[in-house]
Amino acid sequence: MIAKRSAVRVRYAAGLTAGLVLLALAVAGGLAVGAQSVPPAEVFAALLDPGAPHASIVREVRVPRTLLAVAAGAALGLAGAVMQGMTRNPLADPGILGVNTGAACAVVAATVLLGTRSLQAVVWWALLGAAVAVIVVYLLGGRGAGRGTPEGLVLAGVAVTAVLGAVVSGLGVLDADAYGTLRMWSVGTLAGRELPVLAEVLPFLLVGAVLALTVAPALDAFALGDEAGRALGVAPGRVRLLGTLATVLLSGAATAAIGPVGFIGLVAPHVARLLTGPDHRRLMPYAVLIGAGLLLVADIVGRVIARPAEIQVGIVTAFVGAPVLIWLIGRNRRARRSASRKAVAPA
Template sequence: MIRKQPTARVRYAAGLTAGLVLLALAVAGGLAVGAQSVPPAEVFAALLDPDAPHASIVREVRVPRTLLAVTAGAALGLAGAVMQGLTRNPLAEPGLLGVNTGAACAVVAATVLLGTRSLHAVVWWALLGAAVAVVVVYLLGGRGAGRGTPEGLVLAGVAVTAVLGAVVSGLGVLDADAYGTLRMWSVGTLAGRELPVLWEVLPFLLVGAVLALAVAPALNAFALGDEAGRALGVAPGRVRLLGTLATVLLSGAATAAIGPVGFIGLVAPHVARLLAGPDHRRLMPYAVLIGAGLLLVADIVGRVVARPAEIQVGIVTAFVGAPVLIWLIGRARRNRRSASRKAVATA
């Protein structure tokens, strides 16, 4: 009797199920691991009983931190998938293109120059900074010899990130009282973040996620080019507007919650593409799970390797993401050289 091979839909569902299981294990690790390890049985007891041993650590510190890691990581992974689809650029992601740093710079400027302390106001300033950074990077990346290449946008993003990072450092020095608070805006961290932060940014993240998933089918046609997209009934201007808005909401709100964390939006979509293929409707759920898991695992690693102190999560993600970026740039160059040789051979 011939055994039937599993269909693509079954494999896809099985992959998502496995991803959810792995994410659940990472969540358990996030609740149990830290400067003081808590046995799994005591973690479970602390979640049920506020008077249980270690209840204050688990309920007041690790639950908010874990929920923020999962939510922000999912948002950054989804934002990266949208940006790569919009720009047709495998190197696009909120951190590399200056979006996260733009959000951080706007928050720091509002805090130091205007005395802004309200969490609600911080979120709006982060969204404004992210939007301005997107526009500036796209304008710079579309000019000069690097126009239209992945490296062109990356170089524009690096330039904008460097300038805005210098502004953040300078403004932090101007206000000595706020400097300790503003350190998180130089590199992202989950330490000390509380549940009210999550509730404040969650509406923006949900709206951004809905917009991202809504443009997923259009991004498939958009990948073929503007003209091919129009022939398939897609309006490129509308797709760019909605996709950019989704990216600003997702990355800006995530940055407002935990500061600028890079490379999650770069790595998560690439891994998702390997598992689910190029279809954005299938790729995006994977990017959400992978982004959430990557940021949470990076946070756990940062707590463990320097115990009892900890390494900020943005530093850990940079160690993981930088080699991936180098490999992707090298692969893009090899692909272009191969395409050029084939064009010459067929001429």
């Protein structure tokens, strides 16, 4: 038994190491690839010497963009893991459940209606919008025939996303100039992001990450149901409160920085679960690495396939994530039908 546990720990550590190596390679690709490719040797020289060739491209454009992709992708992956564990819903994701769109809507409304331009104010508006969206989706998803089912929450999220998306478009009509400054951001983009953006959202991301990791052990007991969780010493209300706060901080701050990017929070936890199993203490670090890598690779793909122009990262993730969502919904329905047949089968 001890040898088996030791082997599991070794495999887990090896997997994390491999993930870090792959993320480092993606970071190198993010610094080298773009409308103008930079050889790796020159990237390294530019990082060390501000006067080196391509130093301005690497240091002023690609370093902030790459760091922000890693931070936002990690935040979205972790937020997705918390949401899926907290709601016991394998389809939960900040984008699908309207959290990202709620943050984006609040930012656009503050910009167009109130003339908000301060980055600090934008972050707070994004957090407020994310919180309101979470509450509305949970209220809608907990009512009607679809109450308590993953599909019920997804439908509520789709409805809220559609309404908020229409509000964002309507606000653009009211003030085309203000909305013009947010047009690229509103579909999710890393282009033009600078280090002050990362510095502004990083404290919120760190607090959200600490809260997420704090509730990780409780989510394992919570997965058995409220009553079983209470029997194991878990307070469901406290788990929901801390988990929701972590989700709002992570997804709201990420959206304030790069706009509403969907499906990272859906895909990253599922991939992590395939590698680690359902234990959230093991799953969450993997979700962080996978989320960061997915967003960074999606950004690189968007730069490459339409050179010298680029496709926004939110569009790339939507093309990849939508088929995954359809597959997961089908798999979830088949699993429920199979469980139902087994429950009614004669002994």
